[in-house]
Amino acid sequence: MAGGKRQSDIVDVAESLFGARGYHATSMREMARELDLQAGSLYTHIGGKAELLAAIVERAAAAFDAAIAPIRASGDPAPKRLRAAIRAHLTVIARSRSAAAVYFDEWRHLNEPFASEIRKRRDDYEAAWRELIAEGVQAGELQAVDPALAARLCLSACNWSYQWLDPAGPLSPEAVADAFADMLLAGLSTSNSRNREPDHPVPSPTRGDRR
Amino acid sequence: MAGGKRQSDIVDVAESLFGARGYHATSMREMARELDLQAGSLYTHIGGKAELLAAIVERAAAAFDAAIAPIRASGDPAPKRLRAAIRAHLTVIARSRSAAAVYFDEWRHLNEPFASEIRKRRDDYEAAWRELIAEGVQAGELQAVDPALAARLCLSACNWSYQWLDPAGPLSPEAVADAFADMLLAGLSTSNSRNREPDHPVPSPTRGDRR
DNA sequence: CCTACCGATCGGTAGG
DNA sequence: CCTACCGATCGGTAGG
Numbered sequence: 001m002a003g004g005k006r007q008s009d010i011v012d013v014a015e016s017l018f019g020a021r022g023y024h025a026t027s028m029r030e031m032a033r034e035l036d037l038q039a040g041s042l043y044t045h046i047g048g049k050a051e052l053l054a055a056i057v058e059r060a061a062a063a064f065d066a067a068i069a070p071i072r073a074s075g076d077p078a079p080k081r082l083r084a085a086i087r088a089h090l091t092v093i094a095r096s097r098s099a100a101a102v103y104f105d106e107w108r109h110l111n112e113p114f115a116s117e118i119r120k121r122r123d124d125y126e127a128a129w130r131e132l133i134a135e136g137v138q139a140g141e142l143q144a145v146d147p148a149l150a151a152r153l154c155l156s157a158c159n160w161s162y163q164w165l166d167p168a169g170p171l172s173p174e175a176v177a178d179a180f181a182d183m184l185l186a187g188l189s190t191s192n193s194r195n196r197e198p199d200h201p202v203p204s205p206t207r208g209d210r211r
Numbered sequence: 212m213a214g215g216k217r218q219s220d221i222v223d224v225a226e227s228l229f230g231a232r233g234y235h236a237t238s239m240r241e242m243a244r245e246l247d248l249q250a251g252s253l254y255t256h257i258g259g260k261a262e263l264l265a266a267i268v269e270r271a272a273a274a275f276d277a278a279i280a281p282i283r284a285s286g287d288p289a290p291k292r293l294r295a296a297i298r299a300h301l302t303v304i305a306r307s308r309s310a311a312a313v314y315f316d317e318w319r320h321l322n323e324p325f326a327s328e329i330r331k332r333r334d335d336y337e338a339a340w341r342e343l344i345a346e347g348v349q350a351g352e353l354q355a356v357d358p359a360l361a362a363r364l365c366l367s368a369c370n371w372s373y374q375w376l377d378p379a380g381p382l383s384p385e386a387v388a389d390a391f392a393d394m395l396l397a398g399l400s401t402s403n404s405r406n407r408e409p410d411h412p413v414p415s416p417t418r419g420d421r422r
Numbered sequence: 423c424c425t426a427c428c429g430a431t432c433g434g435t436a437g438g
Numbered sequence: 439c440c441t442a443c444c445g446a447t448c449g450g451t452a453g454g
């Protein structure tokens with residue numbers, strides 16, 4: 001699926017409808033109506049419904065990969081990279097909640113070989129987070145947690161945000177990201193007491209400004 | 212929908228198929244085949260497909276509510292209650308990942324009034340977590356986080372586990388829950404050192420958070 | 423619980 | 439890009 005203005009319009013509408021109602025609950029006729037077309041006319045521009053799903057999911061996967069690539073390569077300390085990754089991940093979701101919804105919920109309806117390809121891509125993405133955390137543990141910047149579980153904790157918390165994160169809401173995605181990073185890095189409990197000096201060099205715009 | 216052995220068999224099969232493939236991707240004929248019935252015969256026992264979905268989602272919502280009710284009433288310190296709630300929540304998910312998948316992913320296909328009822332029930336459930344955290348903040352047992360965001364962080368991390376939590380995996384759901392609780396309570400970073408007492412008392416939240 | 427069937431709707435195509 | 443239409447499948451019902 002390569003180019004064409006009309007085609008990318010169709011992909012956009014599909015993304016929005018698949019995200020809102022789900023892949024199987026969205027008909028080609030609904031999509032056509034949204035574009036003021038007849039159902040059959042869609043097929044001038046696209047190969048089929050399954051192909052649309054694949055295009056949307058690939059695009060979403062690419063957005064996540066691209067968002068964390070520079071962070072991985074930055075050479076910053078692990079806590080700073082982790083904070084940046086959380087922000088990047090949430091920003092991708094906030095930029096298109098529909099795309100995130102399709103990526104997270106509808107990818108299981110992909111045909112082969114797309115399903116396998118995406119599965120691998122997600123595994124690689126998670127591995128990058130795991131590696132980041134493992135490096136931090138190694139360097140003594142992060143506690144001696146299991147990197148696999150810690151990566152899963154961070155990603156789970158971030159992924160689910162597609163359910164509620166609202167760029168037009170009272171808290172910007174960046175503010176949510178910083179708050180999440182604060183809590184994940186510093187912990188919720190007071191009983192393992194921490195000093196109150198700024199502990200990471202990264203400025204956190206929302207600290208002291210949490211609604 | 213009230214009782215009948217055959218009926219509960221059907222609900223169980225529906226839960227498993229809806230969870231695996233999604234509501235709209237599952238046909239009544241598939242369900243019938245799984246039960247060695249003809250499609251039409253299902254309707255002796257159930258009212259329809261939509262009714263099945265409602266039954267499954269209600270059952271799941273009730274399981275989550277029941278799991279945290281005794282914890283809310285326990286009077287334990289907030290960190291202990293939070294840990295217990297994480298464990299309870301993950302245990303419900305682990306006990307039936309299909310049910311969790313339907314509850315989290317397919318509830319949007321509910322008709323009214325079920326959709327509204329479930330939305331309210333989920334809001335109330337989240338409010339219980341928020342309240343727990345707010346009490347901990349008030350008592351100085353938890354840091355001065357925004358209870359709404361902290362509740363969301365914990366629930367997000369826990370909810371997403373339906374995607375990967377495997378009771379037959381190397382880590383039991385209880386072990387995962389404890390690891391998640393450890394990380395959420397103590398934080399991932401070493402830089403706010405935990406072996407040091409705070410030089411000032413931990414501040415209470417600036418706005419009176421009573422609820 | 424089965425056989426037989428309903429109208430509706432699905433994704434997609436032919437031919438222009 | 440439209441009209442017209444295809445076969446398949448959907449959830450559900452009638453009648454036994």
